[in-house]
Amino acid sequence: MSPLLPLALLILLAPFLAFLLNAFVARRAWALAGAFTIIGVAVSFITSILVFFQVWAGARLDLTFPWLTIGPGQSRAVDLGLRIDPLTSVMMLAVSGVSLLVQIYSWAYLHETEFDAQGHPHVHRDPGFSRYYCWMALFTFSMLGLVLGSSLLTLFIFWELVGLCSYLLIGFWYDRGRTEARPLVAEGYEGQYADARLSPPEAAKKAFLTTRLGDLGLLIGILYLWSQTGTLTFSQLEGMVGSMPTEVATIAALLIFCGAVGKSAQFPLQVWLPDAMEGPTPVSALIHAATMVAAGVYLVGRTFFLFEHAPVAMLVVALIGGFTAFFAATMGLVNNDIKRVMAYSTVSQLGYMFLALGVGGLGAAMFHLFSHAWFKALLFLTAGSVIHGSGTQDMREMGGLGRLMPWTFLATLVAGLSLIGIPPLSGFWSKDLIIGAVRNHEPVVGVGRLFTLDLTVTGLLLFFALMTVMMTAFYTVRLLFLTFGGRWRGDPHLAHHVHEAPAAMLWPMLILIIPSIFVGLWGSPLVPVGHFVSFVEGRPFTEEMSLGDIALPLALALIGIVIAWLMYGLKTISPARVAALTGPLYRWAYNKWGFDDLYNALVGSVVVGFAWVVAWTDRVVVDGIVNWIAQVIVAIGRAGRVVQTGQVQTYAWVVFGGLVIVAAAVVLPTLGR
Amino acid sequence: MPGLNQFLILGAIIFCIGIYGALSRRNVVVLLMALELMLNGVNITLVAFNRFLTPPAGVSSSPFAGQMFALFVIAVAAAEAALGLAIVIAVYRVRHTVQVDQIDALRG
Numbered sequence: 001m002s003p004l005l006p007l008a009l010l011i012l013l014a015p016f017l018a019f020l021l022n023a024f025v026a027r028r029a030w031a032l033a034g035a036f037t038i039i040g041v042a043v044s045f046i047t048s049i050l051v052f053f054q055v056w057a058g059a060r061l062d063l064t065f066p067w068l069t070i071g072p073g074q075s076r077a078v079d080l081g082l083r084i085d086p087l088t089s090v091m092m093l094a095v096s097g098v099s100l101l102v103q104i105y106s107w108a109y110l111h112e113t114e115f116d117a118q119g120h121p122h123v124h125r126d127p128g129f130s131r132y133y134c135w136m137a138l139f140t141f142s143m144l145g146l147v148l149g150s151s152l153l154t155l156f157i158f159w160e161l162v163g164l165c166s167y168l169l170i171g172f173w174y175d176r177g178r179t180e181a182r183p184l185v186a187e188g189y190e191g192q193y194a195d196a197r198l199s200p201p202e203a204a205k206k207a208f209l210t211t212r213l214g215d216l217g218l219l220i221g222i223l224y225l226w227s228q229t230g231t232l233t234f235s236q237l238e239g240m241v242g243s244m245p246t247e248v249a250t251i252a253a254l255l256i257f258c259g260a261v262g263k264s265a266q267f268p269l270q271v272w273l274p275d276a277m278e279g280p281t282p283v284s285a286l287i288h289a290a291t292m293v294a295a296g297v298y299l300v301g302r303t304f305f306l307f308e309h310a311p312v313a314m315l316v317v318a319l320i321g322g323f324t325a326f327f328a329a330t331m332g333l334v335n336n337d338i339k340r341v342m343a344y345s346t347v348s349q350l351g352y353m354f355l356a357l358g359v360g361g362l363g364a365a366m367f368h369l370f371s372h373a374w375f376k377a378l379l380f381l382t383a384g385s386v387i388h389g390s391g392t393q394d395m396r397e398m399g400g401l402g403r404l405m406p407w408t409f410l411a412t413l414v415a416g417l418s419l420i421g422i423p424p425l426s427g428f429w430s431k432d433l434i435i436g437a438v439r440n441h442e443p444v445v446g447v448g449r450l451f452t453l454d455l456t457v458t459g460l461l462l463f464f465a466l467m468t469v470m471m472t473a474f475y476t477v478r479l480l481f482l483t484f485g486g487r488w489r490g491d492p493h494l495a496h497h498v499h500e501a502p503a504a505m506l507w508p509m510l511i512l513i514i515p516s517i518f519v520g521l522w523g524s525p526l527v528p529v530g531h532f533v534s535f536v537e538g539r540p541f542t543e544e545m546s547l548g549d550i551a552l553p554l555a556l557a558l559i560g561i562v563i564a565w566l567m568y569g570l571k572t573i574s575p576a577r578v579a580a581l582t583g584p585l586y587r588w589a590y591n592k593w594g595f596d597d598l599y600n601a602l603v604g605s606v607v608v609g610f611a612w613v614v615a616w617t618d619r620v621v622v623d624g625i626v627n628w629i630a631q632v633i634v635a636i637g638r639a640g641r642v643v644q645t646g647q648v649q650t651y652a653w654v655v656f657g658g659l660v661i662v663a664a665a666v667v668l669p670t671l672g673r
Numbered sequence: 674m675p676g677l678n679q680f681l682i683l684g685a686i687i688f689c690i691g692i693y694g695a696l697s698r699r700n701v702v703v704l705l706m707a708l709e710l711m712l713n714g715v716n717i718t719l720v721a722f723n724r725f726l727t728p729p730a731g732v733s734s735s736p737f738a739g740q741m742f743a744l745f746v747i748a749v750a751a752a753e754a755a756l757g758l759a760i761v762i763a764v765y766r767v768r769h770t771v772q773v774d775q776i777d778a779l780r781g
Contacts, residue, residue, distance in 0.1 A: 644781025648773050652696055 214262015221255025318358020361437030363533025473560025
């Protein structure tokens, strides 16, 4: 037995035990509930570190047991099990590490400070405190189970569990209604409106249903793969993939990718993630930035052998990823909600990861996942701190928070620069690996030549990647300037209530600064041995990094930074002018390329129309048959009731008539004798 | 001197008058009287059989079995009449009528 097995079980069971205790014991004891989850996740995190070092030293775990056997002679088994390899160990570090810091942060986040008329602070604890920590423990357990699973079925079970937790936590404030559009209270933005937002329960349903659409594909893919190979274990599938027909691998890979598209909010199922921001901000940080949404990338990475065997599927992954990276970034450029800008940024960065996977850069994708988890979680935690401190989430109503919340500003700055990809922060190295992977990609499908430019799919992908670098820089710097730069633009009465985050929120952010800076070095050419990519892919990896490769993305990032600086820092270019000049394009991006409207219309016409047909069939055909049977019975009864006159003499007539008939039957045959 | 047949015909006539009364009259008291007629018609046949036919050995040890039957029928008829009249009185108190065609609470 592998020495990793008890550790793996401990990693899983610690948060699960916390969940059980919170669900059944600590329902009213709020402090106990928080403590259970924090301790449970801390145990997982420490054990994950131990596991990581053992894996580094070469230990592996691949354990499966048949969950059920079916078919003639019990010949086919459906396996469940646990697996620990470099990819798992890295994922567990990110999941449990971010989760631990988010749990600590949440403790203070769920204590709302309000000010009365005299300006005295009053601390309110959210009534759902215990429930929150209960679901958070369940989520951490499920997410760790997802990365630990050694078969597609195990993964799928936890996949659905994290989806459930996401649903429960987006709808955490289930009693809150819609936020209607309201006029801004912001100097310089008079006459503008803060957008209407869905209610948390609506957002939760939207997230759940949209991801379910992708999960259906994943489930069909799992069943298809099982019907073709008879196994769902990753290691067995990997061994079989060589003898698998390309069409089978392609179909299976595309179906699995459907699940990833839903979970990771890729085009065309990206609509749920921005609305998922209706949940508490620490939830967004953990689930909708760092871990769960990256599960799609992990899934493709885990079944990467299948994709490598299916070039068409790879191309689809790369195109969807590249397009999503570009497309989400354009929406991030124009949004004014601090959390939604970050949500679009997350979609965009996840697109990067898929792009890397599609061009064969498994290690690059996983490395971006790993580094992105830290700095994006940090970015969301700072957003939570900003919202907590300023009482609004529309960036136009903020401003000047840099002086009022200096530590939050520092953390946002580091995370933001890391996201842009400024060397030597984490994001620079991981993004560079991805762009390198795209650059080294063999051009797949060529269309022709335009001047000196090769019109290939790879060229298109590179265009997406590089444009996204510029837009990322723009919206990040725009966010920084609008939030922290200048002076307070919002309601002047609120200005002196703006406060720095309490210690329990501040410390997790400050700790997250460290990985946001240094994690990237692991995937840089600076590490002499044990480069991230070679660790995860299990093959030697040397990165050739020429100055030209770095210079172009960096130059584009600088262009984005400068434009944003000119528009929102120096204000030499008026954002309103730019919006007016680019009118239709601006509105196009602001309305999310019309996808929400399109889906609403589709659901409104096609789905509701189909539902109407189904309802009609049920009402008229099914109910009709049932009612007809009932009516026949009633008619028989109505005919029968005529006999029941209630007149004793009628009955007597019947009795007498019966007697006469019986007597006749007995007597008449004897008369002839 | 009438024989068995004459008595049986008399019993049948009385029984049929009783049936006719029971089926055609509406007054409950008359119905009860008609029932008495039916019972007495039967009584006549029982006594007549007893008088004209000797029961075969083994069927009954008593030569008076038919008469005993008749006596039982008379006793039961008396009890039935008492019970029936009691019911009639009870029904009359509730429904203020003794016409059977108006007592149809069990109509379907």
